Amino acid sequence: MDPVLSVRDLSVDLTLPGRERTILDGIGFDVAPREIVGVVGASGAGKTVLSRAVVNWITAPLAIRSGSVSFRGKDLLGLPPRAMRRLRRDIAYVGADPMGALDPTLPVGRQIVEKLRAVMPEVSRQEARERVIALLDAVRIPSAHARFHDYPSQFSGGMMQRALIVDAMVSNPALLVADNVTQPLDVTVAAQVIRLMRELTERFETAILFVSSSLPVAREAASRTLVIDAGRLVEEQPTEALIAAPRHAYTRDLVAQIPVIWGTGPTMPAAPKTPTPKPPAPADAIVSLRGVSQTYRVKKRGSFAGTSELRAVRNVTFDIVKGDSFAVVGESGCGKSTLMRLLSRLERPSAGSVLCEGRDIADLSGSELLGFRRKLQLVLQDPFNSLPPRTGIGAMLEAPLRTHGWRDPKKIRERVRAVMDDVGLPVALYDDLPLGLSAGQRQRVNVARAMVLEPEILLMDETLSALDQTEQFKLLALFDKLQRTHGLTYIYISHDLAMVRKACNRIAVMYLGEVVELADNERLFFDPGHPYTRALLSAMPALEARRYRPEDCLMEGEPPSPIDLPQGCAFRSRCPQAFEACATLPPLLTVRGARDLAACHRVPGAGAALLAGAA
Amino acid sequence: MFVLSFLARRLAQGAVIIFLVSLLIFTLLRVMSGNPVRQMVGGMAPDSLVEQIATQMGLRDPIIVQFGRYAAGVVQGDLGRSFVRPANGAATGGANFDDLTRGARAGVGDLILDALPMTLQLAGLALAIALVFSALLGIAAGLRPGGVFDRLAFAVSSVFISIPNFWLGIVLALLLSVKLGWLPAIGYGGFSYTVLPALVLAVELSPVLIRTLSSAVAAQMSEAYVAVGHVRGLSRPRIVAAHALRNASVPLLNLLGVQFSSLLGGVIIVEYIFDYPGLGLLTINAVLQRDFPLIQGIAIVTSAIFVLINILVDLAATTIDPRLEY
Numbered sequence: 042m043d044p045v046l047s048v049r050d051l052s053v054d055l056t057l058p059g060r061e062r063t064i065l066d067g068i069g070f071d072v073a074p075r076e077i078v079g080v081v082g083a084s085g086a087g088k089t090v091l092s093r094a095v096v097n098w099i100t101a102p103l104a105i106r107s108g109s110v111s112f113r114g115k116d117l118l119g120l121p122p123r124a125m126r127r128l129r130r131d132i133a134y135v136g137a138d139p140m141g142a143l144d145p146t147l148p149v150g151r152q153i154v155e156k157l158r159a160v161m162p163e164v165s166r167q168e169a170r171e172r173v174i175a176l177l178d179a180v181r182i183p184s185a186h187a188r189f190h191d192y193p194s195q196f197s198g199g200m201m202q203r204a205l206i207v208d209a210m211v212s213n214p215a216l217l218v219a220d221n222v223t224q225p226l227d228v229t230v231a232a233q234v235i236r237l238m239r240e241l242t243e244r245f246e247t248a249i250l251f252v253s254s255s256l257p258v259a260r261e262a263a264s265r266t267l268v269i270d271a272g273r274l275v276e277e278q279p280t281e282a283l284i285a286a287p288r289h290a291y292t293r294d295l296v297a298q299i300p301v302i303w304g305t306g307p308t309m310p311a312a313p314k315t316p317t318p319k320p321p322a323p324a325d326a327i328v329s330l331r332g333v334s335q336t337y338r339v340k341k342r343g344s345f346a347g348t349s350e351l352r353a354v355r356n357v358t359f360d361i362v363k364g365d366s367f368a369v370v371g372e373s374g375c376g377k378s379t380l381m382r383l384l385s386r387l388e389r390p391s392a393g394s395v396l397c398e399g400r401d402i403a404d405l406s407g408s409e410l411l412g413f414r415r416k417l418q419l420v421l422q423d424p425f426n427s428l429p430p431r432t433g434i435g436a437m438l439e440a441p442l443r444t445h446g447w448r449d450p451k452k453i454r455e456r457v458r459a460v461m462d463d464v465g466l467p468v469a470l471y472d473d474l475p476l477g478l479s480a481g482q483r484q485r486v487n488v489a490r491a492m493v494l495e496p497e498i499l500l501m502d503e504t505l506s507a508l509d510q511t512e513q514f515k516l517l518a519l520f521d522k523l524q525r526t527h528g529l530t531y532i533y534i535s536h537d538l539a540m541v542r543k544a545c546n547r548i549a550v551m552y553l554g555e556v557v558e559l560a561d562n563e564r565l566f567f568d569p570g571h572p573y574t575r576a577l578l579s580a581m582p583a584l585e586a587r588r589y590r591p592e593d594c595l596m597e598g599e600p601p602s603p604i605d606l607p608q609g610c611a612f613r614s615r616c617p618q619a620f621e622a623c624a625t626l627p628p629l630l631t632v633r634g635a636r637d638l639a640a641c642h643r644v645p646g647a648g649a650a651l652l653a654g655a656a
Numbered sequence: 657m658f659v660l661s662f663l664a665r666r667l668a669q670g671a672v673i674i675f676l677v678s679l680l681i682f683t684l685l686r687v688m689s690g691n692p693v694r695q696m697v698g699g700m701a702p703d704s705l706v707e708q709i710a711t712q713m714g715l716r717d718p719i720i721v722q723f724g725r726y727a728a729g730v731v732q733g734d735l736g737r738s739f740v741r742p743a744n745g746a747a748t749g750g751a752n753f754d755d756l757t758r759g760a761r762a763g764v765g766d767l768i769l770d771a772l773p774m775t776l777q778l779a780g781l782a783l784a785i786a787l788v789f790s791a792l793l794g795i796a797a798g799l800r801p802g803g804v805f806d807r808l809a810f811a812v813s814s815v816f817i818s819i820p821n822f823w824l825g826i827v828l829a830l831l832l833s834v835k836l837g838w839l840p841a842i843g844y845g846g847f848s849y850t851v852l853p854a855l856v857l858a859v860e861l862s863p864v865l866i867r868t869l870s871s872a873v874a875a876q877m878s879e880a881y882v883a884v885g886h887v888r889g890l891s892r893p894r895i896v897a898a899h900a901l902r903n904a905s906v907p908l909l910n911l912l913g914v915q916f917s918s919l920l921g922g923v924i925i926v927e928y929i930f931d932y933p934g935l936g937l938l939t940i941n942a943v944l945q946r947d948f949p950l951i952q953g954i955a956i957v958t959s960a961i962f963v964l965i966n967i968l969v970d971l972a973a974t975t976i977d978p979r980l981e982y
Contacts, residue, residue: 098883098887126891136880141879142881145881145977146976155890159890159891
């Protein structure tokens with residue numbers, strides 16, 4: 042069969058004066074009709090540039106140096122814009138940023154109709170409308186008829202990505218380029234989107250070039266995978282063979298760095314300080330949450346003065362023991378960021394209390410509050426926006442010391458140097474601006490800024506999610522070292538289960554503002570008590586055989602809105618095991634074994650109303 | 657439903673604003689120096705008569721009582737009577753206090769209603785000229801940042817913003833009326849009398865409009881949806897006309913709501929230069945004659961117009977961009 046796409050000797054250069062370099066270097070491959078080909082590589086390897094070159098979207102300062110991109114035997118790169126525009130019907134593209142891809146001021150459906158009629162003028166408006174609604178329905182957007190008229194801001198990220206897949210597929214293209222489409226999505230939603238794409242290749246006979254920064258994700262989708270490193274194609278194999286027997290050294294590293302979840306690898310979790318698991322006495326707890334809730338009032342649109350209650354965090358109770366690596370996991374909107382704000386006292390809870398060493402932190406003020414701030418430090422998510430761009434790195438690290446009353450410049454400088462050394466930042470960077478730093482180095486600056494005060498607790502809000510696999514690997518090793526030398530307690534707020542498996546000993550799973558499961562690492566991954574945990578595990582991209590299959594664990598759909606909470610169990614709309622009681626009775630956290638808890642009616646003993654007050 | 661609740665909320669807010677503005681103006685005028693009664697009755701009138709008329713007119717009551725009386729009238733649509741102007745025209749200032757030819761004093765409402773349409777016509781024409789001119793230049797500049805039109809737009813707006821309007825008014829009058837005889841300049845005798853003052857106002861308005869429009873268009877053209885739009889198969893004219901301009905019009909609308917106040921300020925000077933019988937001229941004369949009721953009336957009417965225009969602007973902006981919540 043003739044390939045639908047064939048790329049030959051493609052080279053792309055960056056032509057910015059003074060920063061000229063080669064982005065892609067002699068790439069060549071074919072894509073057969075109805076085939077899904079994966080492209081993986083680290084960030085900065087040139088994957089996005091490749092996917093843009095394939096849809097003839099190379100703009101200054103990028104320039105094509107040589108090579109061809111042939112679609113059905115016709116070279117796209119030399120086509121005049123008018124001819125290329127006609128081909129857009131057959132070559133579709135979906136990018137990584139679903140929220141920015143459409144005009145925010147017009148309804149989604151109308152814009153998809155606009156695109157369909159732009160590439161296929163022969164379709165009547167009415168026909169186009171029906172086709173779009175039918176497709177929105179086919180990608181399982183609930184009540185597609187009404188959603189047709191909604192604006193992009195009214196769609197969640199997952200919904201919007203589905204809508205964009207509809208936008209791409211509506212003209213029945215022969216080739217779809219999917220550039221990191223699952224990157225901004227939660228794992229359960231990403232799993233649904235990948236499943237959807239596989240279905241679509243069968244239904245519409247579309248070939249897909251599936252670009253992803255994660256090998257496990259590409260494995261879910263692609264039958265054959267290309268590995269790109271620093272602009273070069275280093276390996277091409279059927280996906281399973283690539284994982285089983287990588288030939289190139291870079292691919293071998295890539296495979297080796299994928300965290301092992303269930304198999305016995307070198308990545309065992311840090312053992313808790315207590316050798317025999319026993320329910321910790323409250324005295325051991327460094328941080329305790331007691332029935333913490335946070336409710337926001339949001340303005341109801343279109344009403345005179347009406348507000349609705351958004352219940353971001355609901356009745357959360359748990360203890361964090363000194364020396365723990367505690368993780369709070371859950372998908373976007375589950376309340377984990379609100380919980381972070383409560384733990385760090387950026388906000389006070391609307392009910393319940395957060396205790397730090399027995400003191401309610403809501404009551405602290407003045408020097409006591411400053412003392413608490415010294416004890417608990419935050420490390421933020423975004424390595425680029427969290428550092429002031431015009432402040433030297435040394436000055437940045439000195440600032441917290443000055444805030445906390447250090448005055449002697451010599452001592453301050455000494456302390457900052459010691460911390461930079463501790464986190465692996467070259468002391469030579471002291472007077473540099475953060476401009477030239479890589480994401481990983483920037484995150485080290487963030488960690489140093491927190492560590493400089495010698496805190497006891499570090500609160501990591503998605504600290505690693507902006508980094509690629511290799512950088513994550515190094516930073517986790519650093520965290521491990523710091524924990525051992527300084528006796529730190531870590532609280533990770535994360536959506537990345539693979540990272541949590543590697544780094545944390547105790548894990549709380551949140552769904553719609555509630556902790557639905559609280560368990561030690563082993564137990565959570567091998568014997569989860571809550572169906573939502575199982576769903577998360579089943580959707581997690583991994584290279585090994587899954588313990589849980591998505592087909593059994595997860596129903597289609599997305600979490601309900603925290604403004605309009607369902608009665609009974611919040612998870613029941615997506616739970617394959619829901620039964621009558623779930624619709625009326627909210628399940629309580631029930632003890633499973635020594636110190637693990639889950640909030641599900643299916644947990645043995647849940648019916649006996651074993652009220653679990655404290656973990 | 658959304659529109660109704662929006663209007664109800666904003667009109668209620670607007671009423672409060674107008675009330676506060678009138679209270680402020682009323683109080684400030686009362687504590688200012690200058691005795692309006694003395695001006696009314698003329699310099700020759702005995703002090704006792706001044707006192708008598710002042711008491712008759714209620715000017716010796718406490719300010720809050722005076723304001724209450726005034727506000728009650730305003731609510732019923734009665735803005736009071738001018739201290740100075742007679743209903744039949746000519747100003748009474750300086751006439752003898754016992755001059756029997758002096759007619760009834762003119763209603764403030766009538767004076768404003770006579771002048772307002774003239775000013776609205778002037779402001780409307782100025783806005784139209786400014787918008788057309790700025791749109792042509794601003795959009796062309798925004799589509800190609802750094803290009804010829806961008807540099808032209810920068811030069812034009814720099815020149816325009818540094819020209820004082822009174823100077824431009826005099827120069828244009830000299831050039832277009834006196835030398836070329838194309839347009840009439842002084843007074844009002846038909847629509848053509850509006851053109852010259854409107855041009856001066858438009859020159860004053862356009863620099864900010866050009867800058868806003870060109871930067872808004874440039875910002876929209878670098879949005880992701882524009883680049884993705886090309887890849888989705890939309891043509892460039894379609895992306896610009898149907899999407900980029902639509903989004904870029906929101907900052908422009910917001911600016912117009914604010915610019916309206918500077919337009920009213922500009923009107924005062926320009927109307928004075930061209931002796932154009934609008935609200936601006938009326939205001940200047942009212943201030944010079946210490947005609948308190950007229951100044952108050954003008955202040956209330958302009959603040960009401962200001963509030964209404966801003967409500968309309970916000971309503972238009974929310975219609976274009978549903979994410980906005982005002």
